[in-house]
Amino acid sequence: MNKTTNKLALIPVMLCFFAMGFVDLVGIASNYVKEDLQLSDTVANTLPSLVFFWFLIFSVPTGVLMNKIGRKKTVLLSLVVTIISLLLPIFTENFPIMLISFSLLGIGNALMQTSLNPLVSVVTKGHLASTLTFGQFVKAIASFMAPYIAMWGASATIPSFGLEWRVLFPIYMVIGIVASLLLASTPIEEEILANTQKEEVSVTQQFTDCFKLLRKPIVLLSFVGIMCHVGIDVGTNTTAPKILIERLGMSLNEAAFATSLYFIFRTIGCLTGSFFLRVMKTRYFFIISVVMMALSMAGLLVGTSKATLYIAIALVGYGNSNVFSMIFSQALLALPEKKNEVSGLMIMGLFGGTVFPLLMGFASDTIGQAGAVIVMAVGVVYLFTYMKQVNA
Template sequence: MTTENKMKYAKLVPVMLCFFAMGFVDLVGIASNYVKADLGLSDSQANIFPSLVFFWFLIFSVPTGILMNRIGRKKTVLLSLVVTFASLLIPMFGDSYGVMLCSFSLLGIGNALMQTSLNPLLSNIIPGDRLASTLTFGQFVKAIASFLAPYIAMWGAVQSIPTFGLGWRVLFPIYMVIAVFAIFFLSATPIEEEEADSASGFKACLKLLGKPFILLSFLGIMCHVGIDVGTNTTAPKILMERVGMSLTEAGFATSLYFIFRTLGCFSGAFILRAVSARLFFLVSVCCMLLAMAGLFAFHSLAVIYICIALIGFGNSNVFSIVFSQALLAQPDKKNEVSGLMIMGLFGGTIFPLLMGFASDAVGQDGAVAVMTVGVIYLLFYTLKIKH
């Protein structure tokens, strides 16, 4: 390995730690279920929490793309880590509805800043032909934090060892310490950035949505995150409704989803180097479509677990492929395109709200129906992938 390659991989380590910190946002799925149980909320009320987290992507993503042109990508990532640190600190002082709303709001703001700036920062280290596979590996690292969250929450909820009265909320200080470490590690790592994009106005960023492929990619990101957050929050509810599990037992469904999403990201990092993005995307969407059909048709525990696993594997590489396709379509507007794509994570607000109302009306089949619409759109998007 050459000295240049060694330096490149050394810079990847702190960036990948930031991807791990990016995964903290997925704790909202299991956390909303615990808050629902603690405060006696309905599905639609509890789903406000993940919806609130992803609402901030609509507000902050494009301004973050503009901010990157002013202060650089690395400084924007560091700012996002500081906001994330604050969001994880707040729940240590209480678990009231207002406290959790404030925490999840800051978590969403920090994640919007991070997802918008971290992906293009990675493009300063990795060349375009390997960007999709490296982004997928970053999603693999992110997924590790995602599937650990339910286990840490369950450990805190039932552990006999003292957790300083935090219970399931012990996951917040644990992740907070990692966020602090990521701040110092990235600060100490020199990364040479590209020159700022020429366009720097809000209107110029939104104007890119007038390009058909960018708009289709934006909607694809919305559907991806809607399915992601939807499965994250709904999987335990399906088991509680159909199999009669308790919340603690059903929490494994969220971990199962992220385990297979993690496996999908890891394998995808290598598969995408051997097969076309279009073919792999089609296989991934077919896995999710099969899973949705299974959730409608069967109510047995084993089949539900298989379906959740298929959704996790199928949805694992959708973001990386759509995001990289959008960046490659507009290589001279990476900051702006990144802001728009991350704004698409607003789908994490729309889908849970619709799923909450649908499940209150007709049970969890209603929530599954909403996710199925997103899967069908991704099947259509497959036709638009160029290579």
């Protein structure tokens, strides 16, 4: 593949990163569903938890599937599933339909994150961490747009065709269709993988070999690190508006800005992070990021003013923005000959988006939103211990 083709291929790949960001609508969506259907925190938090549950089931099989059909075709399959998930809520908002929609959104995102990240290593040469970070920047744009679109729809400041906040589903569905068409029409030459040349290797053996990689310390520690990263991400996305409602008496429409603020600073973090990771040692930038997250947890735990809480939300947004890219690249670079398998295991770590919200739901129903913050703080403590695994 020549350099021109490489650059052209990055365009649909980055649009796919935008589609990857659709999964982050679950935070604000679960808050609106909670209000519309009068649900408890524990029940409402099953929606984002359900989305990320499918990463546990589908991530490793997707790594095996990529060995069979290639990364590009796997990404296209993920986009089709995502489009279907966005179609369903257009017709109704009842709880069973939302459960099905969020499940399909999780399945599609599991397929996409497992296959899209290693596809980046095909269309770009060098600077993998910074390119993945730029992809996360593009993803974050979709993430912070979702609360704004939902707020506009709910407040009738844009024509919502009776969908109110759910107008974000058809908007994102159209973008998903465009991403599918562009990627399908872009030629991408993938390297021949060792597993595709060994027809005698059974699927069962591929699964076994994949999970055996968890015996390697860097893979296992990175897996847990990604669980903590996404748990904090989904947790902040879901809990930040609830903290503002609890402590400042805001309405949901007013408090929804907290989710956008989080993603605005995640977006800024990804954009600036792609630069810092080129000029600064990854280890130093990782330490700075985790310290920012620790400060944010303190602010979210004890803050009672709008300024303190907004600063805390901004800090966790920026601090958490590059953690995924840094951990993911450490794992991929440690085992370059096992990119598909390592990618599957790392994306399976997004199962943390199921574990953390469930624990946070129980904690917040018991002692208020401070309980949810304490659960996230445990994840930050683990990331402190991961620092020594980050090289160069």
